Amino acid sequence: xxxxxxxxxxxxxxxxxxxxxxxxxxxxxxxxxxxxxxxxxxxxxxxxxxxxxxxxxxxxxxxxxxxxxxxxxxxxxxxxxxxxxxxxxxxxxxxxxxxxxxxxxxxxxxxxxxxxxxxxxxxxxxxxxxxxxxxxxxxxxxxxxxxxxxxxxxxxxxxxxxxxxxxxxxxxxxxxxxxxxxxxxxxxxxxxxxxxxxxxxxxxxxxxxxxxxxxxxxxxxxxxxxxxxxxxxxxxxxxxxxxxxxxxxxxxxxxxxxxxxxxxxxxxxxxxxxxxxxxxxxxxxxxxxxxxxxxxxxxxxxxxxxxxxxxxxxxxxxxxxxxxxxxxxxxxxxxxxxxxxxxxxxxxxxxxxxxxxxxxxxxxxxxxxxxxxxxxxxxxxxxxxxxxxxxxxxxxxxxxxxxxxxxxxxxxxxxxxxxxxxxxxxxxxxxxxxxxxxxxxxxxxxxxxxxxxxxxxxxxxxxxxxxxxxxxxxxx
Amino acid sequence: xxxxxxxxxxxxxxxxxxxxxxxxxxxxxxxxxxxxxxxxxxxxxxxxxxxxxxxxxxxxxxxxxxxxxxxxxxxxxxxxxxxxxxxxxxxxxxxxxxxxxxxxxxxxxxxxxxxxxxxxxxxxxxxxxxxxxxxxxxxxxxxxxxxxxxxxxxxxxxxxxxxxxxxxxxxxxxxxxxxxxxxxxxxxxxxxxxxxxxxxxxxxxxxxxxxxxxxxxxxxxxxxxxxxxxxxxxxxxxxxxxxxxxxxxxxxxxxxxxxxxxxxxxxxxxxxxxxxxxxxxxxxxxxxxxxxxxxxxxxxxxxxxxxxxxxxxxxxxxxxxxxxxxxxxx
Numbered sequence: 001x002x003x004x005x006x007x008x009x010x011x012x013x014x015x016x017x018x019x020x021x022x023x024x025x026x027x028x029x030x031x032x033x034x035x036x037x038x039x040x041x042x043x044x045x046x047x048x049x050x051x052x053x054x055x056x057x058x059x060x061x062x063x064x065x066x067x068x069x070x071x072x073x074x075x076x077x078x079x080x081x082x083x084x085x086x087x088x089x090x091x092x093x094x095x096x097x098x099x100x101x102x103x104x105x106x107x108x109x110x111x112x113x114x115x116x117x118x119x120x121x122x123x124x125x126x127x128x129x130x131x132x133x134x135x136x137x138x139x140x141x142x143x144x145x146x147x148x149x150x151x152x153x154x155x156x157x158x159x160x161x162x163x164x165x166x167x168x169x170x171x172x173x174x175x176x177x178x179x180x181x182x183x184x185x186x187x188x189x190x191x192x193x194x195x196x197x198x199x200x201x202x203x204x205x206x207x208x209x210x211x212x213x214x215x216x217x218x219x220x221x222x223x224x225x226x227x228x229x230x231x232x233x234x235x236x237x238x239x240x241x242x243x244x245x246x247x248x249x250x251x252x253x254x255x256x257x258x259x260x261x262x263x264x265x266x267x268x269x270x271x272x273x274x275x276x277x278x279x280x281x282x283x284x285x286x287x288x289x290x291x292x293x294x295x296x297x298x299x300x301x302x303x304x305x306x307x308x309x310x311x312x313x314x315x316x317x318x319x320x321x322x323x324x325x326x327x328x329x330x331x332x333x334x335x336x337x338x339x340x341x342x343x344x345x346x347x348x349x350x351x352x353x354x355x356x357x358x359x360x361x362x363x364x365x366x367x368x369x370x371x372x373x374x375x376x377x378x379x380x381x382x383x384x385x386x387x388x389x390x391x392x393x394x395x396x397x398x399x400x401x402x403x404x405x406x407x408x409x410x411x412x413x414x415x416x417x418x419x420x421x422x423x424x425x426x427x428x429x430x431x432x433x434x435x436x437x438x439x440x441x442x443x444x445x446x447x448x449x450x451x452x453x454x455x456x457x458x459x460x461x462x463x464x465x466x467x468x469x470x471x472x473x474x475x476x
Numbered sequence: 477x478x479x480x481x482x483x484x485x486x487x488x489x490x491x492x493x494x495x496x497x498x499x500x501x502x503x504x505x506x507x508x509x510x511x512x513x514x515x516x517x518x519x520x521x522x523x524x525x526x527x528x529x530x531x532x533x534x535x536x537x538x539x540x541x542x543x544x545x546x547x548x549x550x551x552x553x554x555x556x557x558x559x560x561x562x563x564x565x566x567x568x569x570x571x572x573x574x575x576x577x578x579x580x581x582x583x584x585x586x587x588x589x590x591x592x593x594x595x596x597x598x599x600x601x602x603x604x605x606x607x608x609x610x611x612x613x614x615x616x617x618x619x620x621x622x623x624x625x626x627x628x629x630x631x632x633x634x635x636x637x638x639x640x641x642x643x644x645x646x647x648x649x650x651x652x653x654x655x656x657x658x659x660x661x662x663x664x665x666x667x668x669x670x671x672x673x674x675x676x677x678x679x680x681x682x683x684x685x686x687x688x689x690x691x692x693x694x695x696x697x698x699x700x701x702x703x704x705x706x707x708x709x710x711x712x713x714x715x716x717x718x719x720x721x722x723x724x725x726x727x728x729x730x731x732x733x734x735x736x737x738x739x740x741x742x743x744x745x746x747x748x749x750x751x752x753x754x755x756x757x758x759x760x761x762x763x764x765x766x767x768x769x770x771x772x773x774x775x776x777x778x779x780x781x782x783x784x785x786x787x788x789x790x791x792x793x794x795x796x797x798x799x800x801x802x803x804x805x806x
Contacts, residue, residue: 008524009565012517015488019564039560040485040551041603049600056735056749060596063489063639107495115521137521138513144501151496151722158722162730164496165489166639166737168750169730176696176731178793304603306554315560382793383696456524472487 002026008456009037011464013112013137015064016471018429021313022460024450029460032438032445034429036316039289042476043302046419051077051388051411054419058407059166061421062473064107066165067100067157068400069473072407072421075256078172080394080411081386087258088380089174094255094262095187095372096161096170097398101254102194102365103150104401105330105358108468109202109226110135110146113355116461117233127232134229142201142226149197156187174383181378188373195366202226202362211363214340216240216347219356227359234352243444243463245349248324249332250427252276252406254399255368262368263399266336267321268346273336278406280322283422287431288317294434297408297420298393315475318430318439319422325433327440328403328424329468331357334364350444351466358468390414400424402470423473441467477542477653479506480534480577481516484570485561485597485606486548489639490588491518496722497642505646509653514541528565531573534580543652544581544626545645546609549590549597550574550619553605560604574609574619582628583652584609584620585635587645592634592666593740594618600744610634610666614740630659634666637714638737641721644671665740667713675764676709676734679717680726686710688782689775690790695750696731699790703759706750707733710763714738731793 002025009019021033042061046054054073059066071093078084085093115137122128134142154164160177161167169176179187195207203210204224213219220231220240234240253265253276265276284294289305289312305312319326326332331354334342341360345353389411396407403424410418430439438446441464448459483491494502506512513520515527522530533539550571551560558569566573578584586609589595593613597606608618610632616622625631633652635644648668651657663672677683685691685700692699701707709717712734716726727734735749736742747753753760762771785797 007565009563010517010524010527011564012515012520012523012527015518016483017561017564019562035564037562037564038485038551039604040597040606041601044603045597045600047600050748052748052750057596057599057743060487060489060638063487063492066487066489107492111495111519119521138503138516138519144503147495147501147503148498151498151501154496155723155725158720158725160730162725162727162732163639163716163721165487165492167730168727168732168735171695174696177729178696178731180794304554304560308559383694385694456526461523 006455006457008460013115013465014469014471015062016474018469018471020460020464022445027450029445029448029450032442033313034431034439034442035314036429036471036474038471039304039315039475041302041304043419043421046416048415050414051080051409051416054409054416055168055171058421061476062470063165064104065400065402065405065470065473067097067167067170068398068405070167070170071097072396072398072405074170074172075396075398076394076407076409077388078386078394079396080392080409081172081388083172083384083386084258085172085174086381086384088377089382090257091372091376092160092175092179092382093170094257095369096157096167097255098365098369098372099153099156100164101401102362102369103154105362106146106150108358109355110143112468113465114142114230115140116458116465119458121458125236127229127236130229131233134226145197145201149194153190153194156190159183159186171383173386176383178382179376179378184373184376184378191370191373198362198366204228207363207366211360211367213360214344216344216352219341219345220352230355239462240348240350240352242351242459243448243466245327245346245353245440246325246443247346247349248326249335249346250321250326250328250404251333251336252397252399252404254333256398263333263337267326268332268335278321282320284318284320284433286318286434287312287314289315290317297406297422300420302420314431316426316430318433319427320433325437325440325443326427328427329354329357330361330401332403333399334360351462354466400473402468403427421476423470423476425469425471425474428467429469429471429474477511478514479511479543479545479649480514480541481545481547482570482574483517484546484548484574484591485551485604486588486590488518488547490547490645493639494642494645497646502642502646506649509650511649511653524565531577535576537580541577541581543583543585543649544577545585545587546574546591547587549594549606549608551597551604551606553603571619578620578624578626581626583630583633584626585633585648586610587635588640589636589638589737589742592636595638596743598743611740630657631662631666633657633662633668636665636667636738638742641671641716641719643719644668663713667738671715672713672738674713674715674718676712676714676716676728677763678715680709680728682728684786685790687778688786689779690782690786693791696793697791698793698795701728701733702752704752705733706735706748706752708736708761709734711761712736712738
């Protein structure tokens with residue numbers, strides 16, 4: 001039995017900083033330790049500030065999930081004030097948020113995930129030449145098309161939100177710009193152009209046809225568009241068995257409207273769906289460079305351990321729900337919604353499951369964006385005045401592209417006295433907890449193949465990137 | 477020219493914004509100007525050990541480096557060690573890497589207000605002790621000394637903005653590639669003058685409201701946001717309303733104030749971002765280059781002369797009174 005250790009970093013084509021330590025035995029990863037090596041301390045920056053400043057500061061946690069942070073902050077403030085935005089304001093906020101999530105899925109598939117299959121290591125595979133043409137990093141034709149389609153889709157955020165990232169348009173009382181009938185038809189044109197791109201390039205078929213897939217087998221046999229190129233690669237390499245999950249999924253519910261979220265909230269534990277209940281949630285500090293006892297985010301604190309104590313190995317806390325590890329993201333969302341393809345993919349929940357979940361959601365969200373737009377009434381109110389309480393608490397739960405994002409705020413004497421943020425990748429890339437239980441990606445990496453001579457194993461890269469980690473959100 | 481891009485303590489949003497470059501897309505744009513990435517953390521194929529070897533080769537002088545782009549602020553904490561940000565896989569702080577690689581680069585470009593002046597990570601108690609590459613807020617001297625010049629004879633080029641407009645970054649890189657970037661092309665805070673010689677106020681669609689001090693009282697109202705809602709577009713540098721963002725956007729076009737994100741220390745305005753500080757009921761802060769007495773006189777005069785249309789529209793969320801139509805004389 002040969003045992004070695006590998007240190008993988010800088011781990012690129014993920015958002016932010018990531019380092020992974022691997023124990024390797026007999027050509028397989030025997031254990032993995034995930035380090036989020038950057039601490040900025042956003043939760044501490046907010047202390048003592050006026051609550052509305054959270055709307056300016058928290059989006060700047062992350063330049064890829066900026067609207068998600070913004071939406072969570074606005075919801076937390078609205079919750080503290082006991083208000084809901086007017087229905088049309090909520091729909092515009094939902095549309096802005098959906099555009100960001102779709103853009104993120106697109107960047108992940110084309111710029112972050114697929115370029116690994118263009119590597120020299122896969123030369124000679126039947127699909128390699130085509131993948132090289134389409135997905136070589138910084139050069140492939142698919143990357144150029146995706147970048148252009150995304151830039152045009154983000155015109156919707158330019159119009160309604162002023163710019164992307166870091167808009168201030170989403171407020172607890174609604175949104176800052178009332179779209180006109182002319183704006184609405186322009187947005188419709190942008191959405192139609194994006195549908196055309198998805199259908200011509202990503203799916204090679206109508207989004208409805210792709211969204212109607214109902215089994216892993218049918219998905220793996222999809223042979224059109226860039227999605228079909230991925231499934232060709234996936235079948236050949238057996239990616240469905242790479243990085244399998246543990247069958248526990250969490251969703252806070254995506255795109256809250258006044259009729260409820262567009263994609264429902266809930267928690268899923270190996271076949272059993274239950275309503276979302278965060279009362280048993282704790283952020284564990286045992287292996288994080290964070291001082292003090294772990295707590296529910298309503299009572300949590302973030303005091304960095306300046307000494308970076310020996311047995312801890314990340315700035316990321318370890319969130320657990322009822323003591324258990326949960327995975328979050330597009331697959332989790334659609335499992336909770338009950339989509340048959342997602343439920344089937346979740347049985348293995350590996351690389352194919354996560355990437356398939358994201359492709360499925362690209363199709364589903366296109367349909368939902370069109371529906372949201374159709375329901376926006378230009379003559380309606382989009383913003384109400386909101387008085388924030390001098391004393392109060394609020395929680396904002398949303399779904400970023402990468403999954404469940406929560407903001408917990410406490411206001412005392414008119415200023416922020418506590419602000420705790422738990423981001424999707426905090427769940428997915430958490431370190432071990434006090435019981436020594438590994439976080440989702442740490443567990444998914446166990447068993448990954450390491451070829452002779454590899455210092456940055458390809459299988460590890462596929463598995464890690466299949467989660468689409470956002471490391472800047474993770475620690476914040 | 478080659479580019480090494482490092483992401484220090486930031487949000488990655490300037491890279492994400494860069495991908496919004498259009499006509500042509502960012503890859504064709506840079507490629508067409510003879511610019512290529514030696515490595516970019518979000519975009520390049522290379523990961524892990526080969527990246528470490530490349531960084532070491534630059535340090536050893538075996539690999540030439542034309543442009544070093546740094547995105548994100550540089551953290552010095554805890555206690556000056558920089559260990560709140562270890563560059564993954566290297567065991568060394570980003571602070572250390574930035575100092576070591578900057579002296580090898582022909583040009584150093586700080587991308588975004590984090591990298592230029594410290595930016596948002598230095599807000600509040602500045603938990604990570606964040607600074608900029610060559611500035612600490614408005615004070616010259618950051619991770620690199622005040623007098624630092626790269627081997628190309630330039631100080632750090634500060635493409636400030638939170639986030640940066642994609643064109644601010646690409647135009648800076650294209651000017652470098654064309655040999656057209658000189659110390660004189662930068663303003664007093666090291667920002668490229670091609671965008672920093674403009675004010676956000678220029679081409680703001682709320683200009684007519686500004687002329688009469690017809691003010692919005694709540695976000696989403698159409699009036700000028702200077703008097704009540706914290707807008708500093710008349711002082712902030714940037715061509716945001718001339719160039720526009722993501723198609724036809726800008727902050728003020730979307731109904732929220734300019735918060736001066738291209739400036740040092742914008743993250744700590746000393747008041748709420750969306751409220752205007754006032755002294756005896758009068759807003760504090762004057763438009764750039766405007767003598768105070770004249771401003772006060774003109775403001776009170778124009779306010780008294782506000783046309784009905786402008787007064788009504790100022791507090792509406794859409795145009796409620798259209799301009800009066802004039803018939804041609806003939």
